[in-house]
Every structure is written in structure tokens, then in C-alpha cells.
Amino acid sequence: MSGYCKLHIIIFEIERNLGITAIARIINLILHGGNMKSYIEMSVAQLKEEREVVERRISEYKSMNLSLDMTRGKPSSEQLSISNCLFDNLETKTNFKASDGFDCRNYGVPLGIPEVRNLFAEILNTSSSKIFVGNSSSLNMMFDTLMRSLVFGQHDSDKPWIQINNRKWLCPVPGYDRHFRITEDLGFEMINISMNSDGPDIDQIEKLVSEDESILGIWCIPCYSNPDGIVYSNEVCERLASMKTKAKDFRIFWDNAYVVHHLYGDKDKQGSIPDILSLCEKYGNASRVFEFASTSKVTFAGAGLACMAANEENFEFSKKIMDAQTICSNKVNQLAHAVMLPDLDAVEVQMQKHAEILRPKFELSLDILSRELDETNVVNWHKPLGGYFISVFVYPNTADRVVKMCKDIGVAFTPAGATYPYGKDPSDSNIRIAPSFPVVDDIEKAVTVFALCAKLAAIDKILEERA
């Protein structure tokens, strides 16, 4: 073993036992500064030596008999507890009456109570007349919107979408597996669109939609995209709103899932995207977009409030069918939310509490990734400033192996490929890390295991390629 390798192990031991990441990083820097070679630059002998070090470190983690889960993009118990007061004294505070006096315990008010429509309008920077309040799942509202499109088409369709046999949908990748599941199950052929640092590849999108009438829509998570955490640029938003589409009833499903989910309070650092409804209207494509959001990661996950926002034509067309579907959504839950979160300011205070819990977990994960992987120069990721995930691109054709290796050590990651349509990542490279749910100590172990496996798999693949 080289002196370099021995020192590396010492550094690791300092970090693991003392947890003093900063000190370890300084030592690390002093020891090999900018001098460490990237994996690509290393000779076969150097790679083999590095492999030995990595393998030895992995074996230590194996001996810990870990059982850690980094798959779940859900809030931690600590975060959920912020909202434990949701129903406290609801009767005393409201007598169960909405601001317009309507009894929230009874049937009626299918669009949602005024104060909640106003709240979502503030959050989405639009007008309350455009807001439908649903139950707790925005995914459910997206699914239903596509089901309605299949059976009835949209107001500007020539026919129900189910009659378009080769219907297609654009999927920025990596993306949200639950989106892709919906379009797959509903019979859309899914087309991968690359993600750039400013959003989905808009050149590629413009070209495709201008040529193919059977491309009926696109999934977008514009603010802190799942999983990359990318914020769409104004230019991308403008071009999505203004582009010419061959399908006259083309729809953007604008899933604004993380619109207020900033990790940093500093406004400059925050994701900020334009109101897509106005943008589409500005360019004469007012019916192009359905927007969605929920409070699942503001209050309770799967038990908060969801909403859909739409222009007048889409609103009226949807409402007619939704009026047949149900009498109303749960207004008692709406009222409880309105009391706890009367306006956007209250939401922002609430989100700062979430950020205080999430930030250390994200920073720790990013620190470990950076420390372990920066110098290899074969693994990369976007540093998110909000949202729920870190999306890592490991060395091509190793993602599946990395996840399996981690699993063998007792650390579960989302299956490789899950972030792509049909579960197929063409480069077998992307892995989604969800740091929100585990405790900090688990994250430290889990992300280190991940980084070590990513290293080992990269080395083996490079060696294989050189053989």
C-alpha cells in the first residue's frame, strides 16, 4: 500500500471517529491538494492501488451490518411534527366555518374554500379564480387530468386522446418515477429529454413538438426538479410557453411540487420561476398548461392539500367533469390548513423550519460526495438549493452495480433507472439520493458507502475498458 493510501485511511478514520469533517478536509487538502489524479488520468497500477484502498474501507462498513434506507423522498418525523398543531382547537378558532360562513363539515364548495384558493394563488403567483383545491394528492389530480383527456380530450382537442394510438409524452430525464408510471400506464410512448443546468433541453423540445402531432404533453418540475434540483431559467420557461406545437391541444403538466421548498433563506439563492399561466397567456397559448402543487412537504405528506391551477377554458372544461366525479373535497382539512397557514408569509416561516432540519442533511451528503468523489472526476451532481433529492451521475454503466453493492452492505438506494421512463437509464449512470428521511448519523454512513461503491464500480469499469 502506498503512503498516499495509508494517509487516506487515516483521514477517513479521523472523520469517522471524530466526525470533524472540516478538519479532515483540511488535512486532505494539505496532503494531496490539487495533485491527486482523476481516475481517467490514473495508470492501471494506480487504479488498482486505489481499488485496494476503497475495497478495504468498504469491508469496514460491511462489518457494521448496516440496515439503512436512502430511498424514501419523504419528510422526517421531526419535520412532520412542525404541523402537529394542525387541528388544535379548530372548533374554537373557526366553529368549522370558512371565511364566507360556509359550514366546512357539510357537502358543497367543490372548488375549495376561498381562503385556501387564495393561499394557493399566492403560492403560485396567480389568481384564486384559477385554483381548484383537491384532496391531499397532486399526483391524483395529474392522473385524473390525463384520464379525463383520454376519455373526453381537452376543450381544444379534435377527439379523445385514447383515440390517438401513438400518443406520446415528453419526459425530461432524470425525472420523477411516479410521473413516468402514469404516462406509461395510460399508454403514452415516453420520449426522453435531456436536462441541462437551466432546465430541460429546450432546443430538443421545440424541434420535437413542432414536428410530431402525436406529442401531447410534457412533464415539468420547474423549481428544484426531481431529482436534480434544477431551477428552470426564465428563457426555458418563456420558450416552453411560446413554442409552436404541432398538436393544438399540447399540454404542459407543470408540477410545482417544490415551489416554496428552499433550503436557504437568502432570496438570491432561492429558486424563482415565472408564473407559467401568465407566460402561456402572453404568448397566445393560454390553455397550454395545467399547474399542480401540494402541501405534502409543507404540512403532512399525503394528508395535506393539493391543488390544480388552470386558465378559464381548461378550468371550465375540467370542472364540468370533476363536478360529476365528486361533490367536494375535504373542507375540514382545508379549514385546518387555512388557520395554520393564513398566507404566504406563514408558509415561508413554516418552510424555514423545514429548511433548518433539511439543510444539515443535504450539506452533509454533499460534503461527503464532494470529499470522496470530486477528485475522481468521474462522478458528478448538481448541488440543489431546494427540493428533496440529490441526483448523482456515477461512471457510465455502473449505476445498477453501485446500487446492488450498496444493498449488499445494507444500504438501500432507489433502484438505478427508476428516474427514467420504463426504468431504463440509457447510460446506467443516475442514482437518486433522498437525504430527508434518515437521521444525520445514518446519512453519514449511507452516503459514504455510496461514494465508496461509486468509486469501486468506476475503477472496475475503467479497468475493464482498458483491458
Add this chain to the structure above:
Amino acid sequence: MSGYCKLHIIIFEIERNLGITAIARIINLILHGGNMKSYIEMSVAQLKEEREVVERRISEYKSMNLSLDMTRGKPSSEQLSISNCLFDNLETKTNFKASDGFDCRNYGVPLGIPEVRNLFAEILNTSSSKIFVGNSSSLNMMFDTLMRSLVFGQHDSDKPWIQINNRKWLCPVPGYDRHFRITEDLGFEMINISMNSDGPDIDQIEKLVSEDESILGIWCIPCYSNPDGIVYSNEVCERLASMKTKAKDFRIFWDNAYVVHHLYGDKDKQGSIPDILSLCEKYGNASRVFEFASTSKVTFAGAGLACMAANEENFEFSKKIMDAQTICSNKVNQLAHAVMLPDLDAVEVQMQKHAEILRPKFELSLDILSRELDETNVVNWHKPLGGYFISVFVYPNTADRVVKMCKDIGVAFTPAGATYPYGKDPSDSNIRIAPSFPVVDDIEKAVTVFALCAKLAAIDKILEERA
């Protein structure tokens, strides 16, 4: 004016001013005992005399400038207050954990928490493995089940139902307007089935379904049918479960909306229907039925819990698609319900409280109808022992006029025809009275106005027929 008419007015004045219905009825009985002629037996002169009396009484109500609403089949504020404690101390009592330890504030458990699945299983007399818990609207679950059938068919279908252009659905009439709205909007031709005192006309149903492959299902409200309050007999249930259907994927939508909604505690008087899932299985038609229920009229209307029950094949087939639709329903609401209503006994205690509020309203309505209309012998109704409505058949071809007359006097009833597919009652005879929401004093006035208008319209129609 005859002495008979003068006395009738005196009786009415006693009733109106003193409210002593019993005394007035006794006097009424003494005065013309069984001797009053039915409207059909009356001569033209007698009818005209009766008309004068009725019109005079109506004019008194006109002068009251009433503004009453008998359209709304929803619980009163007093009933809703029974459940005001729903969320009280939920955290202290449960720490937001379900019986299996799952955190109800977080994503997961798409089928519903165990204790609520058990509760609905008890209510529906089936096993908890057959229960899906939804959000608050069982109507939503029915709509979604039909949408899935359109797009995917059912597990035993040859093709998606949307490809069956002449698809048909059986509708026992009178029935629930929201059912009919769904099948109309989803493109089913609706076929009226007469209701008898033991349920829908099973001879007619058996004949139709055995001959026509495009008849894909039937709406049923087996216990206290909306609006008649009829309880299906065992024979009708058995024959629905066992009949031969030409469509191999025929489905019964068994909307058990009022399964625990008895007005009388006496078990003998209560509606009691067999478990339709077992019955269908017994006859080799296990996949024939989807059953639905909710707590909208147990706890909060539109903010309670809804469920669907299905056999294994229907369950698995539905679940696959519902898993794409949403991550889970609102489990915090489920947990709150489970605390307040841990078992069927608790539900029965809760329903007795509702019955104590509802019973006087139903009895008053029925008393007035009986007192005013029995002897005319041209208006009839089934006396419900549960549910939410009284369904009155006025003299043929007068229902629309009766509703309009009532409206002119300031009393709103559900539009005539609303209880039939396409809003068309072929006999223009049925009117639905919803006594749950108004206060007793309003019911007294409103139902009397209704009875008087029914009388006047009948007299006019009979006179017209004789002219």
C-alpha cells in the same frame, strides 16, 4: 262552502295555531271518519269545492313570504356537531401512529390503515382484505371505477368499455341523481328499472341482462334506497347475485350509502341486507360487484371516509391502476375516525344520536303527508325506516307543476325528474323530500305547502281529464 269544508278549515286552524296534531286528527276522524271520498270518487262539484278549500289554505302560506329549502339531502348542523370532537387530542391519543405503528402523517399505506379497513369490513359484513379506504367521497370512487373501466376494461373484459359504443347501464328509478349524472357523462345509455317494495324489478333486470351484452352494470342502493328508502329483500339480492348476464364483465355498483343509517333502534325494524360479495361468490359470480360506502352521514359530510370493497380479482386489477393514481389517501383523517369510531358498536351508538335528531323530522313529514293526503288516495309514498329521503309520487303528470307551485310560495323542492336518468320522469310524478337539513318548524310549513300543492295539482289534473 259546505259544512264539511268549514270544519276542515277549523281543524286546520287548530293545528296551525296550537300545533296539537293529535287532537286535530281525532276531531278530523270524528267528523268524517272513513267517509271522506278519494279524489277519484269525488264528483266534479265536490272536487271544485275541495279545490276552494285547498286554494284558500295555500293563500295563507303565500302571505307568509316563506323561504324554505327542502332540496338538500345533507345532515343538519346539529347532526354534524356530534362529530366536532373528531380531531380532539389526536396527537396525545395516538402520536399520529396507526395500530401497526405507521406514521399517519407521512406517505404510504395506499389501502388504508388496518383499523379503518377493519371498521369498514365490520360495517359491510365482509373481510378487511377486501376493503380499499379512499378519501372522503364514495361517489368519487364510483366515478373512478367507471373511468378505469372505460380506459382499461375490467379484469374479465375483452376490451376497454370505451370501445363499446352502445354501452348501457341499468338504473332503478327513482334513484340518485349523482349516479345518473356519472353514467350519462361517461356515455352509457341508461335504462329505467322500476322499483318495487322489495327492491328493483328483478324479473325485468334478469330478462334485460340475459339478452343484451352491452348492458354492463346496474346502480343499486340496497339499504334505504335513495330516494324511496326501500330495503332490498333477500330474494332480490340473491337473484342479482345469481342471474345469468350476457356481458361476462357485468358489474353491480352496490352503493351501501345508508347501511347503518337506521331511524329506529329496534333491530326488527332495521334494514338488513346480506353481504353481496359473499352472495356473488356463492353463485360463482365473485367479480360481479363493487361495493361502496362512506361516513359522510356518520361523521362529516364530504369530509369523512369513503371505501370500496371488492373480491380479490377486482381488488388486484383496480389496485394496480390506483397505485399509479396516488400514493395514498389521507391517513390523518383515517386515524381520527378510528379513534372516534373504533368498531361497529361505536358506529351504532353514533347512528342512534343521528336517529334521535332525524326521527322527529321524518315522523313529522310523514304525519303531515298522511294527514293531508291519505284520504285523497291519489298520492303515495313508502314510509322509510332509514336513509335520508321521503319519495312522494304525486298524481301523474303533476310533479313538475307541484314543484313550481311550491317554489312560488317560497318552498324549494328538488326539481321534478331529478330522480330519473336524463332528468325525465316518464310519469312526471316523483318528488324527493329531504327532511334532514331544515329545522322542525320549517319542515312543518314546507311539507304542508307541498301536500296542499299536490292536492291542488291533482284536482286540476283530474278535472282536466274529466273535461
